[in-house]
Amino acid sequence: MKFKTYILKTCLLIFCFYGCGKRNFFPDPDDPGLSILSSKGFNVATSYINDTPYINPKRNILFGVLNDTLSLFKVVTNGPSDTLSFSWPIELNNGSDTFYNAPYQRIALLMPIAKSFTIRDLLALNGQQFNANTNSVVLFNYNKILSGNSNIYFVRINWNLSNSDKNQIIISGLFNANIGDSIFITKGRFDFLVSTDNLNF
Amino acid sequence: MPIILFYHVPITLQWKPVAKKTSPVFLELNYNIPITVKGTSNAFTLNPGLPKEVTLEENIRAFVFTASIGFRIHLYTNKKNNSFYLNLLPVGICTQNFRVSYKDYNNEDYEMLNPDINLNKGGFVMGMSGVYNFHNRNQDMMIMLRVQPPPFQSRGDYPLSYNFIAPLQLTFGYNLYYNK
Numbered sequence: 001m002k003f004k005t006y007i008l009k010t011c012l013l014i015f016c017f018y019g020c021g022k023r024n025f026f027p028d029p030d031d032p033g034l035s036i037l038s039s040k041g042f043n044v045a046t047s048y049i050n051d052t053p054y055i056n057p058k059r060n061i062l063f064g065v066l067n068d069t070l071s072l073f074k075v076v077t078n079g080p081s082d083t084l085s086f087s088w089p090i091e092l093n094n095g096s097d098t099f100y101n102a103p104y105q106r107i108a109l110l111m112p113i114a115k116s117f118t119i120r121d122l123l124a125l126n127g128q129q130f131n132a133n134t135n136s137v138v139l140f141n142y143n144k145i146l147s148g149n150s151n152i153y154f155v156r157i158n159w160n161l162s163n164s165d166k167n168q169i170i171i172s173g174l175f176n177a178n179i180g181d182s183i184f185i186t187k188g189r190f191d192f193l194v195s196t197d198n199l200n201f
Numbered sequence: 202m203p204i205i206l207f208y209h210v211p212i213t214l215q216w217k218p219v220a221k222k223t224s225p226v227f228l229e230l231n232y233n234i235p236i237t238v239k240g241t242s243n244a245f246t247l248n249p250g251l252p253k254e255v256t257l258e259e260n261i262r263a264f265v266f267t268a269s270i271g272f273r274i275h276l277y278t279n280k281k282n283n284s285f286y287l288n289l290l291p292v293g294i295c296t297q298n299f300r301v302s303y304k305d306y307n308n309e310d311y312e313m314l315n316p317d318i319n320l321n322k323g324g325f326v327m328g329m330s331g332v333y334n335f336h337n338r339n340q341d342m343m344i345m346l347r348v349q350p351p352p353f354q355s356r357g358d359y360p361l362s363y364n365f366i367a368p369l370q371l372t373f374g375y376n377l378y379y380n381k
Contacts, residue, residue: 026359029318030308037245037312040360129253151247155314174247174312189312 023058031187033093039156039172041193043069045088047175048186049104049139055093070171070192074117074201081112084122086171087138088190106140107185109150109175117201122169126157137177137185148179160193167196205240205363207263209233211370213345215271225272229290231347233265233368240362242303244311251310258304259317265366267349269293269328282336288347290328295352297322297365317362324354334376341376 024042028034033053034046045056057068068089075083087108111130113121132149139146153174160168175188214230240259246252269290277285301317330347351365 024358036316037314038360039314127254129247131249153245153247153253155245172314174245176247187312 025055034187035189035191037155037172037174037189038191039170040191041160041168041170042191043193045070045090045188045190045192046093047107047188048184049090050184051186053093054090054102054104054107056088057091070190070194072171072192072194072199074113074199075110076115080115082115082117084111084113084117085109086190088192104139104141108138108140109135109152109177110138111135111152119169119196119199119201122171122201123157123159125154127154129153132177137175137179139179139183139185146179146183148177148183150175150177150185169194169196205238205261207238207261207363207366208236209263209265209368209370210236211368211372213347213370213372213374225274227271227273227288229267229269229271229288229293231265231267231269231368231370233263233370235262235264237262242313242316244306244313246311248310255311257306257313260302260304261317261363262300263363263366264298264300265295265368266298267293267295267326267328267368269326271328273332284334284336286332286334288330288332288345290326290330290349293326293328293349295323295326295349297352299363315360315362318359320356320359320361322352322354322356322365324352326350326352330370343374343376345372345374346370347372 023044025044026036026038028036034048035044047054071087073085075085077083085108087106089106090104092102112134130152132151135150135152137148137150154171155173157169157171159166160170170193172191173189175190177185212232212234215227217224217227219226238261240261241256242259244255244257270292271288271290274287274289275284276287299320301319303313306313326349328347328349330345332343332345335342347370349368351367356365
């Protein structure tokens with residue numbers, strides 16, 4: 001009897017942990033499958049790729065939530081400038097359960113930055129728009145890497161004032177891109193909460 | 202979050218189901234006709250041929266309807282037969298319907314940042330009002346100050362710029378009598 005109670009309690013605990021994940025996806029009524037443009041640090045990014053909606057995945061797993069959010073880092077190069085990489089995994093967001101068969105698995109927005117780039121420079125990108133002459137986009141398609149041009153608009157970049165440790169930045173904005181004449185990424189919008197402890201600049 | 206003040210034209214109807222003058226029970230229907238509240242919101246675009254940021258006029262109209270059961274407590278009557286009552290409204294149902302619109306919003310080219318959306322929710326409420334009745338040979342008149350907290354209901358997780366309304370209402374009206 002004791003053993004049965006122990007099993008029951010363990011199952012309940014696992015069930016509770018499994019169901020605790022909640023995502024802040026607020027659909028845009030004008031653009032089906034996409035989130036609204038927000039600046040709250042909701043860790044959500046959506047866009048159309050050839051008119052199909054994509055989102056960064058968030059999955060409930062045992063004992064927590066796997067939140068595939070922004071990976072932001074500086075790529076040091078041998079050239080006169082370095083590269084700032086914003087990348088996140090993507091999956092289809094059209095109601096189909098095709099996580100393992102989605103044509104694209106990850107997107108990266110790349111922009112050139114000075115070698116002396118710091119967090120202060122990142123905050124200075126607030127309100128700035130960068131066109132396709134300077135930025136590039138990379139789509140990861142299983143074993144292929146597809147690259148093209150992108151436009152990025154950092155609508156809001158500021159400290160998360162509700163965080164008492166003052167080590168979180170909210171980055172939100174718009175992007176679009178094209179890879180040749182065949183792949184068009186449109187109506188992209190992102191809203192990420194980034195911990196400055198994890199940055200390499 | 203800044204507090205948004207909503208203004209309404211209130212209409213209140215009270216009915217005493219028991220005709221006896223000493224009966225304290227009454228039913229109250231309360232409808233607040235909204236006056237549009239104006240605000241601003243920003244929208245952004247990547248289109249190089251357009252201004253990258255525009256400020257749009259946001260209009261919010263909040264319709265509030267409350268149905269309550271109340272108890273009237275007599276506090277005071279003066280020599281002219283004017284009286285003061287305290288109305289307690291311990292149980293009520295309130296619906297609050299917010300309608301949001303943006304003037305000249307080009308949603309093809311622009312994306313609104315943290316847009317508000319329509320909301321229509323209801324919940325239980327309590328309320329209280331003070332009523333002063335002016336006795337007149339031809340027609341009794343009354344003035345009422347009524348307070349009501351927001352409904353006991355979650356607004357949801359959506360990041361709205363407004364909250365549920367806690368109406369503070371000043372009403373001037375007539376007492377009508379009928380005989381069965």
